[in-house]
Amino acid sequence: MVPVAVVGAGYVGLVTAACLSELGHRVTCIEVDETKVIALGAGDLPIHEPGLRELVWKNARDGHLQFTGDYERTRYAESVFIAVPTPSGDDGSADLSYVLQAMDSLVPHVQPGTIIVIKSTVPVGTGDGIARLQSVLNARIEVVSNPEFLRQGTAVHDFLHPDRVVIGAESAEAVERVARIYASLEAPIIAVDRRSAELAKYTANALLATRISFMNEISHIAAAVNADIDDVARIVGMDRRIGPAFLRSGLGWGGSCFPKDVLALSSAASSHGCYTPILQAVYEVNQLQGKHAAELLLEAISGIDDPIVAILGLAFKPNTDDVRGSPALGIAQQLVEEGIIVRAHDPFALVNAGLVLPDVEYREDAYSALDGADAVLLATEWEEYYDLDWILVRESMRGKTVVDGRNALNGVLLNELGFLYRSFGRAAQTNGNGSAPHAGTIDASTLGGTMQTNGNGAAPYEAAFGSPPGVSEAVAE
Ligand code: UDX
Numbered sequence: 001m002v003p004v005a006v007v008g009a010g011y012v013g014l015v016t017a018a019c020l021s022e023l024g025h026r027v028t029c030i031e032v033d034e035t036k037v038i039a040l041g042a043g044d045l046p047i048h049e050p051g052l053r054e055l056v057w058k059n060a061r062d063g064h065l066q067f068t069g070d071y072e073r074t075r076y077a078e079s080v081f082i083a084v085p086t087p088s089g090d091d092g093s094a095d096l097s098y099v100l101q102a103m104d105s106l107v108p109h110v111q112p113g114t115i116i117v118i119k120s121t122v123p124v125g126t127g128d129g130i131a132r133l134q135s136v137l138n139a140r141i142e143v144v145s146n147p148e149f150l151r152q153g154t155a156v157h158d159f160l161h162p163d164r165v166v167i168g169a170e171s172a173e174a175v176e177r178v179a180r181i182y183a184s185l186e187a188p189i190i191a192v193d194r195r196s197a198e199l200a201k202y203t204a205n206a207l208l209a210t211r212i213s214f215m216n217e218i219s220h221i222a223a224a225v226n227a228d229i230d231d232v233a234r235i236v237g238m239d240r241r242i243g244p245a246f247l248r249s250g251l252g253w254g255g256s257c258f259p260k261d262v263l264a265l266s267s268a269a270s271s272h273g274c275y276t277p278i279l280q281a282v283y284e285v286n287q288l289q290g291k292h293a294a295e296l297l298l299e300a301i302s303g304i305d306d307p308i309v310a311i312l313g314l315a316f317k318p319n320t321d322d323v324r325g326s327p328a329l330g331i332a333q334q335l336v337e338e339g340i341i342v343r344a345h346d347p348f349a350l351v352n353a354g355l356v357l358p359d360v361e362y363r364e365d366a367y368s369a370l371d372g373a374d375a376v377l378l379a380t381e382w383e384e385y386y387d388l389d390w391i392l393v394r395e396s397m398r399g400k401t402v403v404d405g406r407n408a409l410n411g412v413l414l415n416e417l418g419f420l421y422r423s424f425g426r427a428a429q430t431n432g433n434g435s436a437p438h439a440g441t442i443d444a445s446t447l448g449g450t451m452q453t454n455g456n457g458a459a460p461y462e463a464a465f466g467s468p469p470g471v472s473e474a475v476a477e
Contacts, residue, residue, distance in 0.1 A: 001025055002181050005077035007102045009036055009067060011047055011155070011256070011322070012119055012148050013083035018052055019159040020081075021059035023184050028066050028073045030106075040067040048321040048348050051156040071105045079115040079181060080106055081146070085256075086120050092263035093271070094123050103130060112140040115174055119148050121201055121261060123268045127168065127194035144169045144178050145194045147201035152255065153319030162187045168197025202268075205261040206279060211246040212253050213285040219249035219425025220292075229425030230407060249424045251379060251405040252289035254316035254325035259283075289424070290327045293377060293405050294334050296422050300375035300401035307340050308398070310373035312366055313380025313406075314346035314353040321348035323356060327405070328379035332360050345369035347382055367396065374399030381408040390417050 002025045006017040009031035017029035031037050036046055043060065045053050059065035066073075074080050084098035099120055106116075116136075118127055122145075130136060131143040145168030150158045165182045167189060169175045175191040182189065192200070215233060222229040229249050237244030253259070266279040301307035316326035323329055326349075332342045336359045343361045346353065350362045363369040366385065370376055370393050378385060386408070394400070394417055402414055403422045414421040 002078050003076050004028075004181065005030055005074045005080045005106075007074075007080060007082050007106065008084040008098075008120075009033075009040060009046070010083065010085060011049070011152065012150060013081075014040075014045070014047065014056070015049065015052060015150055015155045015159055016081055016083050016119060016148070017065060018055040018059060019156060020181065021065035022055050022160070023181070024064075025181065026064055027059075028068060028077065030068060030071060030074065032069060034069055037067050037069050049155055050153065050319060055156060072109050074106045074114075075109045075111060077110070077114065079117050079178065080110060081117045081119050083119040083148075086122055086260075086264075088260040088263055091267060093267040094121070094260070094264040096122060096126060099126070099130075103133070103136070107135045107139050107141065110139060110141060113142070114139075115142045115144055115177055117144045117146045117178060119146055121147065121205075121257070121264075122198060123264060124195050124198045124202075127198060131170070131194075142169070142171065142174045143194070144174050145197035146178060147197055149201075149204060152322055153317060160185065164188050164190050166190045166192065166197045166200060168192050168194040170194060202261055202265040205257055206265050206282070208246045209253050209258045209262050209286070210278065210282045212248070213282040215247045215249045216252055216289050216424070217285050222425035222427070226427055227425075228427035231427075248407065250289070250407050251293055251327040251331075251424075252286040254327050256322060256324040259286075259325040290330045290334075292424075293327070293379075293403055294331050296403045297331070297335065297375050297377055297401070298338070300399060300403070300420070300422075301340065304374050304399070307375075308373045309335055309340055309342050310369045310376040310397075311342060311344040311360075312346075312369065312376060312378045312385050313382055314344055315349040315380050315382075318380055318382045321346075321352055323349050323352045326353075326379075328377075329353060329357055331377065331379070332357055336360060343369040343373060346380065347384060349380075367392065371396045373397050375401035375403065377403045377405055378409060379405045381406040385409075390414060390419070394418060 004020055004025050005028045006013050007030045009029050013029065017027050021027040039046065043057050045056060056065065082099060082102050084102050086094040086096060086099060089095040099122060127143050127145045136143065147166055149162065162185065165185065165187050167175050167178050169191065170193065179189045218232060219229040222232060233247040236242050237247050262279055262283050266276045269276045297309050301309065311328055311332055314323055314326060314328045316322055316324065332344060335342050341361065343363055345363045345366045354362055366388060400418060401420045401422060402409065404411065407423050407426055411421040411423055411426055
């Protein structure tokens with residue numbers, strides 16, 4: 001048991017505090033928002049995150065987890081985790097004011113030798129900068145970078161079953177002490193310098209965002225040539241060098257991390273004199289996805305008096321009530337500004353969406369949002385939308401366009417029911433289950449023919465079709 005403190009009871013702080021207490025440590029979670037502290041003390045959580053409430057209740061009841069606004073309590077901690085927000089500043093750079101405020105508040109209280117563990121996503125060099133502060137040197141505090149890789153919706157699982165625990169530190173003793181906190185997890189500990197840990201965090205998020213933007217770009221090509229993006233993603237994802245995750249096209253990425261991290265990395269790069277055309281394109285392509293969805297909806301309602309658009313899903317992804325950076329909100333706002341009535345449903349995010357976008361008509365029930373609509377956009381692939389009774393929906397909608405912003409619905413069925421199904425790069429014949437009706441995985445050994453493989457699982461093109469198109473001409477030139 002290590003006595004630790006976690007500064008910040010936001011999404012990362014709360015998950016960190018709850019999971020560290022679950023690992024057997026005595027955790028004090030410090031939060032400056034007094035209302036939040038009172039609510040948390042009463043077991044009321046400010047966010048919807050599967051499994052978190054149970055962990056908080058259990059560990060608070062057992063006395064392993066406490067919430068307070070009093071920084072003085074950090075004096076009992078051997079390590080203090082900083083998990084405060086680092087939002088985008090006006091120029092896209094990460095705003096470090098919350099991190100610096102937290103440092104100012106805790107430094108007067110902590111004991112010499114305390115380790116400050118920075119969990120917040122901070123630009124490369126922030127840990128070094130904090131370690132060089134005169135107040136930190138005087139207090140003889142160690143500074144360690146320990147980035148989080150938590151996905152909303154599965155954050156508790158991600159914390160307790162990480163792919164790796166990254167500890168960026170400048171002394172072996174600091175690595176050893178932070179590693180001890182995570183000792184009961186089955187995960188490799190990757191000890192590196194602070195700057196590499198900080199850069200790895202940004203790189204991971206930027207690379208995931210890049211995969212999605214890249215596939216979104218390909219999805220437009222797929223649409224233009226009538227290929228199927230789901231099949232393309234499945235095929236490239238089966239390449240072990242590529243892997244299947246984060247290849248799904250649609251409205252693109254949102255949330256509290258990808259948008260700000262891509263911008264912050266690009267901004268930090270430029271302040272170091274580095275040119276980042278890829279990062280800029282990744283961001284741009286993502287914005288185009290929302291615009292494209294809005295265009296499909298506008299096309300569907302053109303010429304209709306007092307058009308109504310229904311939006312299913314407002315959270316930036318399923319299993320969270322978070323609407324930060326949600327593509328659905330940007331699209332809803334654009335439609336509202338064009339005088340269109342927007343009716344929206346989300347199982348968990350209605351309250352949060354209402355705070356940001358008051359001019360949307362929010363409905364507690366998906367069918368009620370769809371009633372009388374001229375077109376519908378599926379913006380978040382909540383499980384309950386897979387089970388909608390589309391025959392009922394067809395009777396109640398005024399129009400027939402379904403824009404599937406997550407390539408998640410059964411397009412063939414919807415077309416058969418008389419809807420006009422619009423997707424992001426799925427072929428017209430798609431069956432909506434991620435593969436065209438004729439496709440699937442065929443075991444070559446069952447074919448009994450002479451299909452040859454080249455050792456990578458693919459038949460040589462020539463064996464089946466002769467020379468690939470264009471090859472003979474190219475050779476001839
Ligand atoms: C992300 C990182 O995954 C996590 O490691 C980090 O620490 C915090 O940021 P999160 O923001 O919770 O987590 O969401 P994630 O599951 O990564 O999805 C991000 C966005 O990408 C969502 O809007 C999602 O809908 C979108 N996405 C994801 C796609 O559009 N296609 C995909 O194939 C996968």
